[in-house]
Amino acid sequence: MILLNPRKHVRQYSDTRSRDIMLKTIEFFERKGLSSIKDDDHKRIWYREYLDFVKENQIFATLLTPSKYSADPDARWDTYRNCEFNEIIAFYGLAYWYTWQVSILGLGPIWMSSNEGIKRDAAKALKEGGIFAFGLSERAHGADVYSTEMTLTPKGHGKYVANGEKYYIGNGNEAAMVSTFGKIAGTGEYAFFVANFKRPEYELRKNVCDSQNYVANYALHDYPVTDAEILVRGEDALYTALNTVNVGKYNLGWASIGICTHAFYEAINHAANRVLYGMHVTDFPHVRQMFTDAYCRLVAMKLVALRASDYQRTASIDDRRYLLYNPVVKMKVTSQGEDVITLLWDVIAAKGFEKDTYFEMAARDIRALPRLEGTVHVNIALIVKFMTNYFLNPGQFPEVGKIMHTRSDDFLFNQGPARGLGKIRFHDYGPVFDRFDIPSVKIFQEQIEVFKQFLLTATPDDEQTKDIDFLMSLGEIFTLVVYGQLILEEARLEGLEADLIDQIFDFMVRDFSRHALELHGKQSATQKQAEYCLKMIRRAAVDKRRYGNIWTNHVLALNGAYVMNE
Numbered sequence: 318m319i320l321l322n323p324r325k326h327v328r329q330y331s332d333t334r335s336r337d338i339m340l341k342t343i344e345f346f347e348r349k350g351l352s353s354i355k356d357d358d359h360k361r362i363w364y365r366e367y368l369d370f371v372k373e374n375q376i377f378a379t380l381l382t383p384s385k386y387s388a389d390p391d392a393r394w395d396t397y398r399n400c401e402f403n404e405i406i407a408f409y410g411l412a413y414w415y416t417w418q419v420s421i422l423g424l425g426p427i428w429m430s431s432n433e434g435i436k437r438d439a440a441k442a443l444k445e446g447g448i449f450a451f452g453l454s455e456r457a458h459g460a461d462v463y464s465t466e467m468t469l470t471p472k473g474h475g476k477y478v479a480n481g482e483k484y485y486i487g488n489g490n491e492a493a494m495v496s497t498f499g500k501i502a503g504t505g506e507y508a509f510f511v512a513n514f515k516r517p518e519y520e521l522r523k524n525v526c527d528s529q530n531y532v533a534n535y536a537l538h539d540y541p542v543t544d545a546e547i548l549v550r551g552e553d554a555l556y557t558a559l560n561t562v563n564v565g566k567y568n569l570g571w572a573s574i575g576i577c578t579h580a581f582y583e584a585i586n587h588a589a590n591r592v593l594y595g596m597h598v599t600d601f602p603h604v605r606q607m608f609t610d611a612y613c614r615l616v617a618m619k620l621v622a623l624r625a626s627d628y629q630r631t632a633s634i635d636d637r638r639y640l641l642y643n644p645v646v647k648m649k650v651t652s653q654g655e656d657v658i659t660l661l662w663d664v665i666a667a668k669g670f671e672k673d674t675y676f677e678m679a680a681r682d683i684r685a686l687p688r689l690e691g692t693v694h695v696n697i698a699l700i701v702k703f704m705t706n707y708f709l710n711p712g713q714f715p716e717v718g719k720i721m722h723t724r725s726d727d728f729l730f731n732q733g734p735a736r737g738l739g740k741i742r743f744h745d746y747g748p749v750f751d752r753f754d755i756p757s758v759k760i761f762q763e764q765i766e767v768f769k770q771f772l773l774t775a776t777p778d779d780e781q782t783k784d785i786d787f788l789m790s791l792g793e794i795f796t797l798v799v800y801g802q803l804i805l806e807e808a809r810l811e812g813l814e815a816d817l818i819d820q821i822f823d824f825m826v827r828d829f830s831r832h833a834l835e836l837h838g839k840q841s842a843t844q845k846q847a848e849y850c851l852k853m854i855r856r857a858a859v860d861k862r863r864y865g866n867i868w869t870n871h872v873l874a875l876n877g878a879y880v881m882n883e
């Protein structure tokens with residue numbers, strides 16, 4: 318059973334404490350019940366009850382403290398179990414995930430810095446139930462962090478005053494430490510420092526969003542800072558911001574997976590038990606198709622995110638493949654999540670608006686994930702930097718297996734300068750596909766081959782490589798290839814049924830064709846490129862038996878598998 322089902326949480330963990338955290342969290346939410354979660358959501362209630370539970374059970378302290386900074390033998394930064402926790406909390410509500418996520422972002426610059434005093438303070442604050450915040454964004458500058466206006470003015474003897482404003486900063490209302498990004502006056506040198514919301518010079522202006530989360534607009538007015546509160550400065554401060562987002566952005570994929578899984582259970586329970594014109598809604602052929610597509614897309618999302626965890630855990634200064642796989646998770650898994658919710662919503666229609674459902678929240682929240690912490694565009698612009706080496710210059714790497722064992726993933730806080738992306742090498746994707754003698758996988762492989770020929774013989778010219786609109790379409794196809802590679806690698810590790818892989822590649826072939834058609838229609842594409850695009854358009858393998866098997870034994874079988882406690 319690949320999808321999370323809180324009623325049968327039988328995952329493998331490398332230690333009992335990890336299992337205990339997951340089971341306790343499930344129990345907390347099931348005891349709270351859906352109606353209480355929905356009531357808090359509608360009334361925009363700050364999740365004090367949840368944060369008290371987290372504190373009492375030392376959950377963030379165990380999951381978010383690298384082992385070096387804790388006396389607790391179970392404390393470590395373990396990507397695998399953090400994925401699990403991500404998925405579970407988003408399954409119950411994105412708000413519970415968000416306060417954890419922005420704590421991870423806030424802790425990024427702290428654990429990455431060489432300021433040992435602040436690190437010890439952060440570990441202590443985690444033990445005391447503290448949450449954290451990441452003060453990067455400014456109202457006027459969006460993704461353009463180079464234009465940051467928050468300023469630290471030196472006053473001599475290692476003292477400064479900070480002035481400026483931050484916007485959209487989650488947990489900015491009560492974070493134990495707000496990691497704030499700014500520039501040193503005069504030199505323009507970047508710096509990260511920690512701010513304390515309790516000081517009088519910290520003005521909490523407002524919650525920018527109307528939600529349970531506190532997405533703060535705060536201002537610092539002659540806020541005193543000492544060298545002891547500075548985490549990092551210079552170019553390294555910029556790399557720290559980028560490296561923190563490299564790690565954090567991956568979690569958004571898991572939030573989408575958690576949301577879609579819960580929404581899927583609600584949708585199938587509703588449709589399979591609703592009778593119209595004397596038949597079940599799930600008897601309509603188009604409903605079966607939508608559910609099968611939603612299911613396969615969701616399973617694929619999970620396979621990709623699981624596999625990307627292994628590459629994050631084995632990452633080193635010589636193996637930075639995660640820098641491609643993480644934005645793929647961020648951009649592709651989250652946009653697939655939107656597609657899954659749309660498919661399910663098309664089936665359950667009016668039900669998805671009802672205030673008592675989880676779905677009503679899911680339909681709203683799923684849209685946040687492709688758009689925040691870097692839009693799809695920003696991530697595709699990043700992803701295309703890897704395309705040449707991925708296709709044309711593979712490197713040799715030892716095979717990476719499934720990494721579930723106990724280890725603290727400390728490289729994530731020591732990633733080095735976030736540059737040289739175009740030089741990163743990847744293992745050859747070809748053999749990954751060759752291992753599968755599955756009809757739709759073979760067709761997908763043929764589409765890849767045409768795309769490779771496109772790159773080799775109708776290579777985008779200088780003007781096209783500067784045209785972000787053109788690159789977006791190209792990047793969608795490239796991303797799909799990487800997505801397919803990660804799906805197959807994880808499918809092999811999980812021993813996924815061949816029929817399910819074939820059904821997943823049914824939508825993969827269709828999506829490849831859709832993106833090829835999009836690229837074909839670009840005004841900026843040449844005639845030769847357009848011809849290649851048409852050759853990429855293919856039909857997936859037709860197999861009624863396979864489709865029937867997936868529908869009956871995977872999709873409809875989930876009817877009644879999970880209903881949340883009221």
Ligand SMILES: Cc1cc2nc3c(=O)[nH]c(=O)nc-3n(C[C@H](O)[C@H](O)[C@H](O)COP(=O)(O)OP(=O)(O)OC[C@H]3O[C@@H](n4cnc5c(N)ncnc54)[C@H](O)[C@@H]3O)c2cc1C
Nearest residue numbers: 419451452453454459460485486487689690692694695698
């Ligand atoms: C609920 C919520 C919570 C948030 N939490 C935090 C937080 O805790 N901490 C924090 O620091 N920030 C946070 N943010 C800010 C968030 O990450 C912003 O999305 C970010 O600052 C970018 O700004 P923007 O969304 O206004 O888009 P803009 O940067 O204004 O982008 C406008 C358009 O330009 C495109 N674009 C921009 N740059 C590029 C590029 N290089 N290549 C291609 N296209 C590009 C974008 O795709 C977009 O379509 C949060 C925002 C919200 C709404």
